[in-house]
Amino acid sequence: MSQSKQDKHEQVKAGAALLLAQAVQRRFAGAKLGVGALSEQGFYYDFEVPGAFAESDLAGLEEEMRKLLAEQIPSELEWLSRAEAADLFEARGESWKAEWLREVAAMERVPIDRRGEFVDIALGAEADGCDGRVSEIGEEQPIFKLLSVAGAYWRGDSGKPMLQRVHGVAFASEQELTDFLSWQEEAERRDHRKLGKQLQLIYFSEEAPGMPFYLPKGAVVRQELENLSRRFLRKYGYEEVRTPLIMNRQMWEQSGHWEHYRDNMYFSEQDGQQFAVKPMNCPGHMLIYKSRLRSYRDLPIRLAEFGQVHRHEFSGALNGLFRVRTFCQDDAHIFVRPDQIEEEIGRTIAMIQEMYAMFGFEYSLELSTRPDDSMGDDEQWAEAERALASVLESSGLPYRINPGDGAFYGPKIDFHIKDALNRSHQCATVQLDFQMPEKFGLLYVDEGNEKRTPIVIHRAVYGSIDRFMGILIEHYAGAFQAWLAPVQxxxxxxxxxxxxxxxxxxxxxxxxxxxxxxxxxxxxxxxxxxxxxxxxxxxxxxxxxxxxxxxxxxxxxxxxxxxxxxxxxxxxxxxxxxxxxxxx
Missing domain, CATH: 3.40.50.800 (Anticodon-binding domain)
Structure with a gap:
């Protein structure tokens, strides 16, 4: 999609989202606004309404939205400070919106869209200093359809009240809407949750929310994916290891995860000590490296693990194999000298390319740079980002910069694969880390008999084997290649x-x-x-x-x-x- 067409699509989606909000408040007395957001194809908006929406209410809301379009109500945009905007919505009885502005929103200036009696935040104009308004409805009125309604915990927290979330799509033409609905029908046919049940691959139970059970046929597919990966591990010189599922708090503080990641971790206490279930494999690999002194001749050392990890996700975010609370990472860590960085990253990219060719995936690459919540000094980060960019440039592979989306310990290269429905999934990742080896006191003896700190390359090919399997189910519509099929x-x-x-x-x-x-x-x-x-x-x-x-x-x-x-x-x-x- 061209940039101008993309901009137009963003405009019609944002305009439709605000039309929906206004229609809800006209049709349901006492309705309160939550927040709205844009997705790749459409939008959603959360509401507090007396009782709950039914699917049958969607047609009436669409009718109300069309009436609002016909009225051609003029809109006015004004900018307020975040505090002023919060006070404005508080005075209007919009407590959810006021809370969001005070506790969540990062913007300092808030674009307020007024349309007659209706007042809301102008979607798509959130950038401080932006003079435009994406949510303004232009001459080409949006062609929209409301798709579904479901409960959604406020701010994604199961401990907070549940609001009503309405999903919709909007386009600039009827043909685009028709094409999307056909695409959606095909996506529903390929849904891995539906096919996973039909093909007897996976099972989910309320006794373990967000934690998949692999049925015998599903276990075969997962084993085949691991077997393929092991073939490449041998070819590219990795050694496979196993690390404990839980380790004590001191270790997680040392790694930096306690400070940067503990909200997503599970904990236990025994013998007066606090333990955490691992959300990542990397600290365990650091301890394996540290188990004995290394020579510069030993490097690179490539340690790989099919490690089961646990990460807390809000219940409302769980989505089959795509968003779970436990999954298996095909994780590896490569311990290198500075002069080996670019060669090893190049080898890693080649391995990923070779494995992805087995599935026929197209992919794009993204270089993610230093986030606000990060460890380390500016010089190290600059060096790490230069190294990754240099490998990408020398490889001739096209890539784009994703500012501020690196890991807290280092920048990364992400592979985004495209499935049969042209959807993008971030899977493989290559991350350069100067921080964790220092935190764990990792050393090797160089050729001058001096002790040096190695650099670590974190890498995964599938990323999450579980999620990758879900992608494959939908990519192949359940018709696996013969080598991967549970029954051949x-x-x-x-x-x-x-x-x-x-x-x-x-x-x-x-x-x-x-x-x-x-x-x-x-x-x-x-x-x-x-x-x-x-x-x-x-x-x-x-x-x-x-x-x-x-x-x-x-x-x-x-x-x-x-x-x-x-x-x-x-x-x-x-x-x-x-x-x-x-x-x-």
């Missing part, structure tokens, strides 16, 4: 007299290392074939009288029309070869 082949006998031959075919497939099963249920053949299709099994082999007589199978591949007859041995070899080559 199913043999279906036409009748009971073909059961033994089906069993022999399945045995040969399994002996060849193929995940195979038979479907000998007392159901019609068409029903069993359709079931295999619904389970998105890559290879379906049907055996009947003709196949039994000559030792063949009728094979069909998922997503392809027609079927082929194979000699049984040739079928086994063909499937095994495709899986080994990561085809199909």
């Amino acid at each position: 082949a199913v043999v279906i006998p036409v009748a009971d007299r073909h059961r033994n031959y089906a069993g022999e075919a399945c045995r040969q497939l399994k002996e060849a290392g193929i995940r195979a099963e038979t479907d000998c249920r007392n159901e019609k053949l068409g029903f069993r074939i359709r079931e295999a299709q619904l389970m998105k099994i890559p290879y379906v082999a049907v055996v009947g009288d003709a196949e039994l007589a000559v030792g063949t199978v009728q094979s069909r591949m998922y997503g392809q029309a027609g079927q082929r007859q194979f000699d049984l041995n040739d079928f086994v070899a063909d499937v095994r070869g495709r899986i080994e080559r990561k085809e199909g």
